[in-house]
Amino acid sequence: MKIHRTSVFVDDQEKALRFYTEALGFVKKDDVPLGEARWLTVVSPEAPEGTELLLEPCEHPVVKAYRDGLAKDGIPLAAFAVDDVPAEFDRLRGLGVHFTQEPLEMGPVTTAVLDDTCGNLIQILHSR
Numbered sequence: 001m002k003i004h005r006t007s008v009f010v011d012d013q014e015k016a017l018r019f020y021t022e023a024l025g026f027v028k029k030d031d032v033p034l035g036e037a038r039w040l041t042v043v044s045p046e047a048p049e050g051t052e053l054l055l056e057p058c059e060h061p062v063v064k065a066y067r068d069g070l071a072k073d074g075i076p077l078a079a080f081a082v083d084d085v086p087a088e089f090d091r092l093r094g095l096g097v098h099f100t101q102e103p104l105e106m107g108p109v110t111t112a113v114l115d116d117t118c119g120n121l122i123q124i125l126h127s128r
Contacts, residue, residue: 006054
């Protein structure tokens with residue numbers, strides 16, 4: 001068994017697509033109209049057939065409470081692996097990305113937390 005797809009709930013799919021592709025570097029995989037929303041996925045350019053991230057609308061009331069609660073408590077909704085957290089932090093900050101946690105070494109793991117502009121906190125991390 002392996003993870004095929006996971007979701008982040010976003011308040012604006014087009015804005016999320018721009019952020020996840022232009023800032024984070026993912027590439028669009030699927031974009032299927034579904035009425036007012038879209039089936040919109042992105043993947044890593046390093047693994048185009050790998051795990052998909054669904055940029056899912058957050059219209060359900062439970063989703064809003066869940067996302068708002070996590071963000072209020074500073075808890076990331078998702079974590080993405082990078083090769084070098086300090087370098088990625090510098091690159092993303094140079095693009096204007098807002099971080100709620102600067103790079104932090106915790107034993108063999110280094111993390112940072114960013115705001116995806118669509119209602120979520122996202123952790124980036126690497127392990128030594």
